[in-house]
Amino acid sequence: MTKAVEISTRKREVNKAMKGRLLLADDEAIIRKSLQRLLEAEGHEVVTVENGLDALQALREGKFDVLITDINMPGLDGERLMQEVHRLHTDTEVIVITGYGTVDSAVTAIRDGALDYIVKPIEDERIKISIQRSLENRELRSENETLKKTLNFRTNYKNIIGRDPGMRKIFDIIDAVADTRANVLITGESGTGKTMLARAIHFNSNRHQKPFVEVNCGALPENLLESELFGHTKGSFTGAVKDKIGKFQQAHLGSIFLDEISTATPSLQVKLLRVLQDRVLEKVGSNETIEVDVRVILATNTELSAEVKKGNFREDLFYRINVVAIEIPPLRDRSNDIPNLAEFFLEYYNRENGKSLNGIHEDAMARLLAHNWPGNVRELENAIERAVVLTRHDQILPDDLPNVVVEPTTDEIPELDQNDVLPLKQALEGPEKRIIERALKLNKWNRQKTAQMLDVNRTTLFNKMKKYGLLAD
Ligand SMILES: Nc1ncnc2c1ncn2[C@@H]1O[C@H](COP(=O)(O)OP(=O)(O)O)[C@@H](O)[C@H]1O
Ligand SMILES: [Mg+2]
Structure with missing residues (x-):
């Protein structure tokens, strides 16, 4: 939280004279020329086009902070252009310029999301200020999004509840490794907070302003997952109608979270090993090697080392991803x-x-x-x-x-798996710990009352508390 706030004040100082990449669409050559000269002198990068269709093309090909558009243009007019822009590039701001005759449509444009409209003849100061405001607006918007993410309780470290010693140990580990690029493997039953912790690691790392990309590996069939993760080139398989950037590339400089990693097929495991080891990848259907700098966080709800023993998961990959191991205890x-x-x-x-x-x-x-x-x-x-x-x-x-x-459950004592027959004494430890813990809680950790309730003497209670690590509280 503090991190994000610090950053926003820093940015605001710089805001005084923000420079941007501008697209100017007007069919009158004189206006294009004079505005271009004016705005370039302000330090902006200006691209000019003479009609709506060309503007749209330019917007598809490059990124622009602000579009300045005339209303009356041949072909696609300013109004239609604006609607297209908002459909395509939600983060490009729009300023409309217009002659007296079309003030009405300028008002419509504002209602449709343009930030400002300027009536011709255009005063230099007027348009300079308008562009500054658009750039600041844009910056604020993206800042807000980062802030929103950081403040969301599911991603904010401060909002992760955990006084249990097991959880506190986990927080210490996260603190220690957040700013490193070490791979983290999070193990835990469903609903224990794996996704939440993965986000916490990213948003508390020095990568927190870069992308955090989540992929559930169990949710997609193998071939789709491969192109989802690594991207593909047009025509590399039926249905690949255009080039696609994979999640690893999207996560460049940020973090990627691979959930349910135990479901990865052998061929995917090979590809993962390559990207983890060499930090490079190839898109499906391409030989071009692409470098990526990505922090990898993985999660599984099955014991991965057991999958290694069974031969379902590559041992070399397991060692790669198990650099930092976090096991979240069940609730x-x-x-x-x-x-x-x-x-x-x-x-x-x-x-x-x-x-x-x-x-x-x-x-x-x-x-x-x-x-x-x-x-x-x-x-x-x-x-x-x-x-x-x-x-x-x-x-x-x-x-x-x-x-x-x-309803009091009858399944309090977990059913034993056939492969899982423990010595009786050991098998009873789990339930015993839970019963003692619960009784302590019901009696607000008063040992005398708890011992009475359980009908044991206080020394026995003390020894068992010690054995089960219940003395911390
Ligand atoms: N320690 C915690 N403090 C606060 N909320 C938690 C905690 N652990 C889990 N949650 C919440 O419980 C829900 C399930 O957590 P999630 O991370 O999705 O679990 P998993 O990925 O292991 O299935 C989420 O809404 C999460 O925010
Ligand atoms: Mg999850």
């Missing part, structure tokens, strides 16, 4: 974060829905603590959102929670 193993998360979501969905619920009733909280959250934080977030929307009370009561959360 049931960090239930001390449940109250904070629940309050956080309550506040967020209060705001979203214009509600003002003032808390979560302790019976409801006890339910939240007792549930084992197979859908992890996402499931908790959904439960709170639903409760905020549906409740008729000024607090969240057990009634407002989904049935699965409220």
